[in-house]
Amino acid sequence: MNRPHVLVAPDKFKGSLTAGEVADAVAAGIGSAVPGVPVRALPVADGGEGTVTAAVAAGFRRAEVPARGPTGQPVTASFAVSGTTAVVELAEASGLHRLPGDVPAPLTASSTGTGDLIAAAVRSGARRIVLGVGGSACTDGGAGLLTALGARLLDSSGADLPPGGAALRDLDRLDLSGLDPALSEVDFELACDVDSPLLGPHGAAAVYGPQKGALPAAVRALEDGLGRWAGIVGAGHASRPGAGAAGGVGFAALAVLGARSRPGIELLTELLGFDDALLDARLVVTGEGSLDEQTLRGKAPAGVAAKARKAAVPVVAVAGRCLLSPGALRDAGFEAAYALTDVEPDPARCIAAAGPLLTTVSKRLAEDWLRSP
């Protein structure tokens, strides 16, 4: 029988460490506190940034293609492919990290590049596309994505709308007659990082607009644009879980591409063989940069915790900061959380020295959870 191991399955600490780097730092802390304990690293993603890398680690091939970034600038982006299945990650072309000079463009950024990636995947023969959405720079309801696939968005004078969510306020008509016919043969699965609806106080503009640089007036403009978009495309899809993911790209995928929505972490854990890795585990360590209310709305650590709890394996979390109460943590399946802010009060240093600090808190974690047999 295998010796029980610690399964380290974190998402990235956004802005400081990739998921792989988080796993390495945690493993180093555990190794220094309890030498010899077997540790298995399985970095995860939830549909957002890192999803293609996770799929490649699971055996997919990386394909690099030219695409348009969120402001229309040319970028080289990749998708992952295995047989007729492709994994397309929105953040690859339309993510926040693709904004030139990190300058936010909340009203005008578009998801066009994600459509470029889908078109390239379809051209390469993909008939099942897993579309990972999250970490976007845009709040355009997926309008840009559809235009890259042949749709036209027209104003009342018959002119094409400019890119971005604010322009949707002037939408008069959506013309799908030029949509690539090959799309009808493709099965789309939507891997969402959140289960948010498109509109309202829990929707794409209100919750995620500010992260993309939208001030209150811009959030209102985006909400109005998305409301008009939903009215024309199909309001019934706006409240479906995941419609509000990635600035509403989830909505376009559900309403126009006929995608089925699944929690991203569920899909990714399947691709990565998480259930196998969980067998014989004595402890699971997961986490992400910020453990907060959004974590509980379907982000990777909550999905990992749910799976581990089902298998009766205790789960602890690591994070840059933890904004959840002990009760909320327990309800989500976490026994405890270890944050960098526990050992370093300066947030700037928590980002700059995230790796060594994470090793320090993981040492503490190991002393609490792994010292006894």
Ligand SMILES: O=C(O)[C@H](O)CO
């Ligand atoms: O991209 C976004 O808007 C957030 O990650 C939620 O999906």
